[in-house]
Amino acid sequence: MDLNYTPEQQTFRQEIRAWLKAHVPSQPLESFDATRAGFEAHRAWERTLAEGRWGMVTWPESYGGRGLDLIQWLIFEEEYYRSGAPLRVNQNGIFLLGPTLMEYGTPEQKARFLSAMASGDEIWAQAWSEPQAGSDLAAVRATATRDGDNYVLKGHKIWSSRAAFADWAFGLFRTDPASERHKGLSLIFFRLDAPGVKVQPIPQIDGETGFAELFLDGVTVPVFNRLGGEGEGWKICMATAGFERGLMLRSPARFQVTARKLVELYKAHEDEVEPSVRNAVLQCWMDAEAYALSIYSTASRLIAGGHIGAEASTNKIFWSEMDIAMHKTALSILGARAELLRSAPEAGDIGRWLDGYFFSLAGPIYAGTNEIQRNIIAERMLGLPRA
């Protein structure tokens, strides 16, 4: 065990730090989920990143990356969040679909999609859920009917994040009409502006529209847009879910920055709050650190050839509950001002804690509910019998 960064890793940190210092917009961008303008401002930022070849540092140079390892990715993320750079509007692409494409895509698919993803030219939405297929993803009903070299997509997707403004989406479709449950599904990409796609944004409780419903009525896509073999969708989707829950969906730096802000908020209001809040603040900081240490441990193992297993589920539970705790603690510090919108004249330093709180409440739900994660831990890690 060696917890020292190598000289190369230290140099890399300085390089990205300097680049970010020179390039991060001085003013925060408008939310990418609220307006087209905000979305496009984030796309412009993705392009800036890509110009510096920072789009996705773990990818090969040929796809716009730098061929770096996971430890370097963590360093990149640390500096990225430290700098206050914009959230990644293309996270569904670079963190979810990208790694799966890398593993299951044909050379032609990689060439077609990965570079455009890293460059920000094509922003991705996910289209996992359907009204009757939430936690129970295998209940997917949307169909992809083979028609020569094309598929024709029909169905209704929901809770599709980024879909309000994104270019592309990926989702599961039933390619074998006689199949049931996990069988006969395929993972297929489609353009959100294709004929037959209707995008209906879903207002959220924070007033933004990060999710949309997608109504697909005879959307024609080439067979080229299928990732992996026909009927292999479930297997590939599970691999994506592993990445999502396991490592990349929530990089630890994000929570460490939140913890830092929480400590700052606490310090500013220490005299007004109950002594017990101090322990809550300490616990949040410790949890953010524990999460970071755990991810370093996993990354070390993966670099050495290991695979991600049920710890993807423990991660999901841990960060989603920590995220709620951090935001609840912040609200308790803000006291009666916590309910104000940021536009209120007396809002003061309330920041985005309330928005963040609402967002955090979704954490135990998406990317597989925490109930399902606990089942996975109990059955696969602990070996308890299935019901």
Place this chain on the structure above:
Amino acid sequence: MDLNYTPEQQTFRQEIRAWLKAHVPSQPLESFDATRAGFEAHRAWERTLAEGRWGMVTWPESYGGRGLDLIQWLIFEEEYYRSGAPLRVNQNGIFLLGPTLMEYGTPEQKARFLSAMASGDEIWAQAWSEPQAGSDLAAVRATATRDGDNYVLKGHKIWSSRAAFADWAFGLFRTDPASERHKGLSLIFFRLDAPGVKVQPIPQIDGETGFAELFLDGVTVPVFNRLGGEGEGWKICMATAGFERGLMLRSPARFQVTARKLVELYKAHEDEVEPSVRNAVLQCWMDAEAYALSIYSTASRLIAGGHIGAEASTNKIFWSEMDIAMHKTALSILGARAELLRSAPEAGDIGRWLDGYFFSLAGPIYAGTNEIQRNIIAERMLGLPRA
């Protein structure tokens, strides 16, 4: 709603307070679960109580009681715990079996058993569980075979509280050998010194022996010892469980006294402990008060002709979790001394908190596990579908 005691209730409080002041032993008695001597000292105390007609104040005078209502019972309990009087060694009798006997017993059975119960002449153990029938009480295998005017009992009971030294036990037996689950069971009493009964004490983690295993091998009891009709055992047992969980098993005064002691412990060590402990102490006190208020509310409803329902389950969960929280808080105040036995020279004011903690850990388990109580609340109070 009138939260004032009537003049009669106030007079009653003064009467019992004065009597207890004159009669409660000045030194605590030895545990009734550790030795025969301790058990008999408690029996002697029950007899003293009975001489004052305080054995069970809600029972009719003809059975040694005073015919009082549940509010007066609560006042009695408050003064009883306030006085530091010994724990009731006959609680299985007076609080569990007694009320059930009152409802389902024949006049002859009431005359035979209730007075001897109130007088402390006969101390009762319960014999609910079997090795394969814990939470799943309907899995009872012990049999009672009819033989003329007698039953012959065979089987193996476990977690029988007080059985190490008590006189009598009550339990469920399968009177219909062809029956399954809840059917064909009867509630039958047997003497613990009867031929064929072997009592095997079970050491507990606090070193005492409050529970025993009972091996019954051809124990003959008269049919008179069956409470209710043959095969009605489950129904009657559930009624007992309602009393047990609902009201009498843990009278609120007990927890209010614990809360008072916790506050005193905190005050004595306030300067040594973390500020956050203060909130834990406040919460414990509030919970003990909430439990008392809730029981007053239930008692008022029962006096007015209401019945106890699923709140028996909410009570069980609430007091068992509160009891653990109170003892954990106390241990955190005691710090490094918490692990000491009371016999340690440096034990100081550690009291019985550690014993109490171990005992509290059993709370979520006995009288129906809290898991089962939560099922009951979800299905019967909230109307959620069975699995």
Place this chain on the structure above:
Amino acid sequence: MDFRFTDEQTMTADVVRDLVADLCQPADLRRLMASGEPFDQNRWAKIQELGLQSALVAEEKGGLGLQPVDFVQVAEACGYACLPEPLVEAYGVAIPLLAETGSDAAAKVVEAALEGSALIAFGHPANPFVERADTADWLLIAKSGGLDLVKTSDAMCTLQPSIDPFRRLFSVQYDEAAALRIGAQSGIEGPIASAFDRGALFAAAQMLGIAQRCVDLAVDYAKERQQFGKPIGSYQALKHQLATVQVKIEFARPVLHAAAAMLPQANALSRARVSHAKLAACEAADLAARNAIQVHGAMGYSWEVDVHFFLKRAIALSEWWGGPAFHRRRVAERIFNGPLGPEHTFAKELEHA
């Protein structure tokens, strides 16, 4: 000693419960929100017809002479419905205080308020803003040592938007010279303190209503929603979460009702009970709202699902009329200076110790 509500108490609450069940369903809330109006005029007119303006005003001041315990279930019903209109705040807190001052100068305002032709908004230092100041006719502002009564048209009200679309908070400035100083007489602190306690008590009552509504919404959804071939409400993990919330509610309710009954004592014992009620109800509402979101799955995060109205109200009320820190301080004062033990559950005075 009888810990049950009288038939009259229950009937009063039933009237309000039936009215809001008719007129204040989530669809009504959505309609009001879309309209941008502060009131649903029809609903508010129906509420005014109930005559509860004078409920907590003494008979000799022209009121019904009811007590907080007669009103607490009304406040629960308002919370259960997430009622936008200020029934609780105006009728439960502000009007009784104004009437209690007995100020001659305010007599006309009191009269108008009792007959429903003047609406009073109340500002108390514990709350940083005044709720619905803009739509009130008069502002009753508590400050150290007294009360100011200000015509709303004489004050400058600045909107401080809340996440709860129906809360409508304002910071208020006014020229003290233009205000009617009505509480300068000695002894006004008592009525103001009691008004604060009513504020806290009825906020707790609303929170308990919110908590129960969240459970009910979650239960309804969990019975319908199917995943893996059966209703999600049949899964044990979900059942146990909701059961845990219901236990919190069950043990907050008697505290709330005892606090309502004890409030008129106006001493450290009754104040601690009010604080206990607010703490317990807020904890129940917080847990209930978060669990309801979780049960609704991704749906809970969306505007389409009704839970968010209750979540937002719960966030706001938990800090209104004193946050947890304030109320724990009052409980601590009771515990560390008052008599403890089972014989003091219903104690009336500290001297009983």
Place this chain on the structure above:
Amino acid sequence: MDFRFTDEQTMTADVVRDLVADLCQPADLRRLMASGEPFDQNRWAKIQELGLQSALVAEEKGGLGLQPVDFVQVAEACGYACLPEPLVEAYGVAIPLLAETGSDAAAKVVEAALEGSALIAFGHPANPFVERADTADWLLIAKSGGLDLVKTSDAMCTLQPSIDPFRRLFSVQYDEAAALRIGAQSGIEGPIASAFDRGALFAAAQMLGIAQRCVDLAVDYAKERQQFGKPIGSYQALKHQLATVQVKIEFARPVLHAAAAMLPQANALSRARVSHAKLAACEAADLAARNAIQVHGAMGYSWEVDVHFFLKRAIALSEWWGGPAFHRRRVAERIFNGPLGPEHTFAKELEHA
């Protein structure tokens, strides 16, 4: 940067793990308890043969020159087995400290300790008692500004019985004149502070082992025990409780291992990490032990079930080498005075801020 143990580190722990798996099962604990003896002589002899006495002693002092990170998994294994003998305390804490003092006067004792012929018990002001003082040959007592080395036969040791039958705590009195004052030289505070941190770190490691053992015992039981016609481990409520415990364990482990690696820094950053590890491991052990009792049902409350050994050890160790309040204070010092944010996870000095 490589957050994996080396093969050597894992092999060292495996040796201990195998040994206690052979010789320290619950039946062995019961046998020892029944005997009333402080040691299982056979097991202790086998442990001594491993040669770990000198593991954490510098090479120039005749040791193996290993670091806490090389030993932390050994301590986890000892916790997992609830080992009665003082492998962790003597080899992990006391002997390395005594050797580090470099005291000439103590040279013979060090030599004897390294070859296993003298047993050292360590008393530190953070702990009110000295563990296993009676069976040690020497007592090493830290006090303000130095260390005393006392022959046990020169001290009066008074048993302070613990709920944990294997802890054997003593209050110790001795005539200072009879003690060897070995740490009077300046700079002794550093080694004592590091010994304290090793104590806390290895206590945390044992707690993590205890936590995992409790989960494993509960899982084994839950797979076997049938109620309502199926194994209780198939019920979702039970599964989720145990999963929650396992999550706690998973996120305490990397903290523990990072703390072990950082301990030699001996600054506010490393001390906060040790404290974090102790807090996280204690929380996991507490939750695990209580859940294991609950899973075992009434069985868990009985002496027959093995869980109680682990529950008792967890209660004791949570307050030993600094309780939660102490360790939270050290974390607070780090947080409120040190650099925060993702770039400082592995920071080595406060000056990096």
